[in-house]
Amino acid sequence: MNEDCALCNGLWREYAKATTEHVRLLREEESPGWDLARFRKLESEIDVAAGVRARARIAIKIHLSKDHGEGVRSVASAQPD
Ligand SMILES: [Zn+2]
Numbered sequence: 001m002n003e004d005c006a007l008c009n010g011l012w013r014e015y016a017k018a019t020t021e022h023v024r025l026l027r028e029e030e031s032p033g034w035d036l037a038r039f040r041k042l043e044s045e046i047d048v049a050a051g052v053r054a055r056a057r058i059a060i061k062i063h064l065s066k067d068h069g070e071g072v073r074s075v076a077s078a079q080p081d
Helices: 006-031 036-068 072-076
Strands: none
Touching: 006 036
């Protein structure tokens, strides 16, 4: 990553935010006292959060490859978590 690049900084912030949200939901799922309706709602929220996180990560890889010439091969093999 390039610390002087505004796009890098923005993408990393988005990824950090998505990761925080994903982890928060996973912790909530583990917390006691859930009922089935809440669990189902959490599961779909976790799916969405995982997708957002994976896309943010891929966006970073694509940007690094395209604009900074880094990690070209890893973009092709980029996998969501
Ligand atoms: Zn950049």
